[in-house]
Amino acid sequence: MNIVVCVKQVPDTAGERKLRADDARLDREAADGLINELDEYAIEEALLLKEAHGGEVTVLTMGPDKATESIRKALSMGADKAVHLVDDALAGSDALATSYALAQVLRSIGFDLVVVGAESTDARMGAMAAMLAERLGVPQLSLASKVEIDGSTIRIHRQSEDGYQVVEGALPAVIGVVEKINEPRYPSFKGIMAAKKKPVQTMSLADAGIEPSLVGLANAATEVVDFADRPPRQAGTIVKDEGDGGVKAAEFLAAQKFI
């Protein structure tokens, strides 16, 4: 089975994240980049499926040169090879453009199964599995907390607001995984050494058949009008419980008319 796992490099959520003053793009140079943590679950699931059903795992990343750090990490976890879509014209692409660009690469490299994370910690769109499935015309099996493949049938548990649904489709398909699904492995020393020799193919817009007029900041379908650091929250009142903490909390709730 030819499994492609989509991995995004994002700024560290523990560090400071900023939009650039001139064009309101995420300042990716200023922040430390690492793998979007939810994508580690997608990589793990891809590796587990390969171990169970055979085949090959390809990492697909769209992002600047710097994203190679995340690609190496994914390879060191055990993925076999990687495709890095990198082109200056892609900078500032929104969800519509990103899904288009990724879909074009997926069409050109081919796949039986695409695995994506539930959402990225920076954009938080949470819609990539749906958008890719729509573009590629294949089943969308997302918000999965469990995945089973049986021949060409794939069955998942899809998390919903009131429990879960069992959802079934046929390969080829796109799956999106939530963090309940597995426990991502740590790269071993051997894995890290092996990753250095694994093939990483870079692709440009032209290589993937991507129309330059459909990607990048200037062609985005959405725009940031303005942005501002949120004024620091007014420091709250913090009291130490001296045997009256519950009473004090009740007074606060009453003053705010909650009780």
Added chain:
Amino acid sequence: MSEVVVLAEHAGGAVKKVTFELLTLARQFGDPVVAWAGEGAEEAQPRLAEYGAAKVYVADGDGFTGYVTAPAAELLAQLVERTSPAAVLLAATGQNKEVAGRLAVKINSGVLADAVGLAAQDGKIIAEQSIFGGATTVHSAVKQGTPVITVRPNSVAPEPAQGAAALEPVQITLSEAAKGAKITERVVQERGERPELAEAAIVVSGGRGVGSAEGFDLIEKLADSLGAAVGASRAVTDAGWYPHKFQVGQTGQTVSPQLYMAIGISGAIQHRAGMQTSKTIVAVNKDPEAPIFELADFGVVGDLFQVVPQLLEEIGKRSGS
């Protein structure tokens, strides 16, 4: 005036409050109309009229309950084609963010997720979003196609307005592609009598500090005394003390209530991602260094097993008098 399409959130005819919030927001941009997928539109009609819906486009049949997200996206895409609305608004649930994504691809429009407010400015719809764990507030607009926007529940107080809510059946033939992911079974975990987490005006959440599944009785009692929904941190759902569907955070639900109470929760970034737009935040934690206190409007540094029972007693006294 153009129409503004609101996708109704409902459970078999019972309309969820967020639908009225979306109708309230929609009014400023045009005539609010409802897209109703599935059964129950007749039952819901009077309530939708109360909140100013001019029309209710109804598409029912198995297709809308039997498959994942694609049918709702096809319904909305056909309405967009037919009536060229000023925007399509959806509640920002995990499921609807996916519907919005598919719709945006179908109609080649920009999509904005997780708005916490909408306003009109120079003929454009401006969405307010809170990003980077609440550190930055952004105003965004769609500049291509019909804006598709998901809005968090509790972003606005629903205001009644008169509307005809005329029911208008629409015939939708689902494409084969929309039937690719078939729902074969539904497993519903009971919620009991409490309000729904995403919609509740008050949420009381417990974390690892609660100590055990039994400890959650205390959280439930506090929630019930306030008419609140119960939430939990991932540490709790991972330990199996409370079901996952109550998880608040990056990989659980995003809530934005009037009051959020974090009891025995440290306030990890992934938890904050799901609750930081709450209007008022109260925390109880025995560690004065817990990051949750950075967000709290009111915090008690203390043992929750002392503080919460006393708080319950006080609430009892006050509601008794």
